[in-house]
Amino acid sequence: MDLKNKKIVVLGLANKRSIAWGILQNLKARGATIGICYFHQSNLKRVKPLAEEIEADFYIEADVTKTEEIENLHNVIKEKWGTFDGLVHSIAFSPSEEFNKRFHECSKKGFFETLDISAFSLVSLCQVLKPLFSNNFSIISMTYYGSKKVLPGYNLMGVAKAALESITMYLAHDLGRDGIRVNAISAGPIKTLAAVGIPNFSTFLDNIKDHSPLKKNVTIQDVGNLASFLLSDNSSSITGQVHYVDAGISIVTK
Numbered sequence: 001m002d003l004k005n006k007k008i009v010v011l012g013l014a015n016k017r018s019i020a021w022g023i024l025q026n027l028k029a030r031g032a033t034i035g036i037c038y039f040h041q042s043n044l045k046r047v048k049p050l051a052e053e054i055e056a057d058f059y060i061e062a063d064v065t066k067t068e069e070i071e072n073l074h075n076v077i078k079e080k081w082g083t084f085d086g087l088v089h090s091i092a093f094s095p096s097e098e099f100n101k102r103f104h105e106c107s108k109k110g111f112f113e114t115l116d117i118s119a120f121s122l123v124s125l126c127q128v129l130k131p132l133f134s135n136n137f138s139i140i141s142m143t144y145y146g147s148k149k150v151l152p153g154y155n156l157m158g159v160a161k162a163a164l165e166s167i168t169m170y171l172a173h174d175l176g177r178d179g180i181r182v183n184a185i186s187a188g189p190i191k192t193l194a195a196v197g198i199p200n201f202s203t204f205l206d207n208i209k210d211h212s213p214l215k216k217n218v219t220i221q222d223v224g225n226l227a228s229f230l231l232s233d234n235s236s237s238i239t240g241q242v243h244y245v246d247a248g249i250s251i252v253t254k
């Protein structure tokens with residue numbers, strides 16, 4: 001699969017363990033032109049060497065809760081590329097204390113913060129960046145099965161992932177008339193920075209190894225392979241879907 005004619009922006013690179021890094025490496029191997037967004041200045045020392053390794057055209061800071069920072073991203077893309085062909089949303093956040101409560105004790109502030117960063121931000125990005133979307137534009141985001149089944153402790157993040165999957169459908173329906181596709185990837189658990197705050201995370205990893213059809217955990221490279229397909233013209237009739245990369249665990253009752 002060749003992505004030589006594709007210019008793609010990836011948001012959510014924190015470090016080498018990030019799912020965004022697996023996607024970026026895969027995009028690079030297929031010849032895509034790449035732009036990177038990271039959350040905060042404090043990430044720069046980890047992001048810079050990675051961005052240089054894959055020869056990104058640019059790497060800039062953007063907090064997705066701040067419209068002016070998304071507008072800055074718009075201006076950078078416009079100046080560097082004019083238009084672009086794909087957007088990867090690999091971002092989530094919920095305050096750490098929200099993972100360690102009974103669900104009915106979640107706070108309103110935590111609810112809105114989690115939903116804002118992890119779900120609404122996909123809509124914000126489309127609102128600001130849409131004028132720069134090329135024909136056959138493809139958008140992908142990252143979700144998890146905790147949207148559909150209760151995973152004790154996943155709490156507000158499960159609610160946010162349910163919202164993100166619903167947003168995927170509604171955006172796909174709305175933007176389809178403009179030739180824009182929107183899909184979500186539901187990855188099995190992977191040990192990243194975002195994942196370590198989830199209670200009993202290592203038992204999820206063991207569970208996949210023991211009970212999934214493929215008896216293994218998934219990697220950021222596995223996610224990268226699917227991401228490249230969904231960003232390519234090979235998936236040009238696929239939109240509004242949640243695609244599982246989870247060693248098959250979502251079909252098993254246990």
Ligand code: NAP
Pocket residue numbers: 012013014015017018019020038039040043062063064065089090091092093117142143144186187188189190191192193194195
């Ligand atoms: P990660 O490396 O920690 O990536 C999450 C990214 O979101 C980080 O770069 C983080 O920046 C960024 N972020 C947080 N708040 C932000 C904001 N306001 N604006 C912009 N960026 C912000 O963890 P990951 O596991 O790769 O997560 C990527 C996506 O995959 C998330 O949507 C996650 O829910 C999803 N996912 C993960 C798994 C898993 O098991 N790891 C499974 C399925 C789906 P900072 O690090 O600076 O906070």
